[in-house]
Amino acid sequence: xxxxxxxxxxxxxxxxxxxxxxxxxxxxxxxxxxxxxxxxxxxxxxxxxxxxxxxxxxxxxxxxxxxxxxxxxxxxxxxxxxxxxxxxxxxxxxxxxxxxxxxxxxxxxxxxxxxxxxxxxxxxxxxxxxxxxxxxxxxxxxxxxxxxxxxxxxxxxxxxxxxxxxxxxxxxxxxxxxxxxxxxxxxxxxxxxxxxxxxxxxxxxxxxxxxxxxxxxxxxxxxxxxxxxxxxxxxxxxxxxxxxxxxx
Numbered sequence: 682x683x684x685x686x687x688x689x690x691x692x693x694x695x696x697x698x699x700x701x702x703x704x705x706x707x708x709x710x711x712x713x714x715x716x717x718x719x720x721x722x723x724x725x726x727x728x729x730x731x732x733x734x735x736x737x738x739x740x741x742x743x744x745x746x747x748x749x750x751x752x753x754x755x756x757x758x759x760x761x762x763x764x765x766x767x768x769x770x771x772x773x774x775x776x777x778x779x780x781x782x783x784x785x786x787x788x789x790x791x792x793x794x795x796x797x798x799x800x801x802x803x804x805x806x807x808x809x810x811x812x813x814x815x816x817x818x819x820x821x822x823x824x825x826x827x828x829x830x831x832x833x834x835x836x837x838x839x840x841x842x843x844x845x846x847x848x849x850x851x852x853x854x855x856x857x858x859x860x861x862x863x864x865x866x867x868x869x870x871x872x873x874x875x876x877x878x879x880x881x882x883x884x885x886x887x888x889x890x891x892x893x894x895x896x897x898x899x900x901x902x903x904x905x906x907x908x909x910x911x912x913x914x915x916x917x918x919x920x921x922x923x924x925x926x927x928x929x
Contacts, residue, residue, distance in 0.1 A: 707759035721914035734905035783852035787867035822850040842873030
């Protein structure tokens with residue numbers, strides 16, 4: 682009996698996924714009964730296929746905003762829509778994250794007792810794919826990030842750059858429409874930072890995904906087509922790059 686065909690990421694934006702991806706108006710977030718104001722009336726729009734960097738110092742609200750986009754936190758006020766649907770009112774936020782969003786975190790968040798191959802398969806258990814399909818897809822994704830020789834290695838046996846590449850492969854497991862990256866090179870040296878940035882940019886371009894990357898590093902932000910600068914919970918600048926390396 683032949684194996685089922687390998688699931689694959691779309692090579693172009695799926696029908697109906699053009700236009701506005703995220704839209705926010707008057708978005709606020711407060712903690713500790715209002716004593717901490719993480720977001721103070723944020724407005725923006727992000728369209729399909731954009732590469733947007735959100736930059737600012739620690740505590741400016743950029744990670745809070747990214748968590749809102751991924752439905753990992755709820756706003757205190759204002760509106761935040763994903764393709765015209767209110768994110769705070771989604772009936773199943775977990776399904777939204779599983780089907781639409783790929784996350785890349787600074788700390789990798791790999792399961793230490795599972796191999797690279799097993800870690801990449803984890804999000805696929807939310808799908809109807811067979812065990813063979815999940816394994817074949819994980820192998821393909823690890824090959825795409827240059828780790829075909831590390832399939833059966835545990836995270837402790839890999840370098841920081843390799844662990845982040847496993848995390849990137851895992852973020853692509855379910856063919857997301859949006860990639861959310863929170864300081865994805867924060868734990869890496871300069872050489873691995875460049876490798877990981879080039880990889881994320883290449884995947885963004887090849888898969889036509891919307892990419893939102895949080896960073897405090899202006900050099901990394903310049904790689905994006907557009908930069909949203911935050912300070913004290915507000916957007917203080919939002920501008921497109923005239924010429925950035927990602928498009929050269």
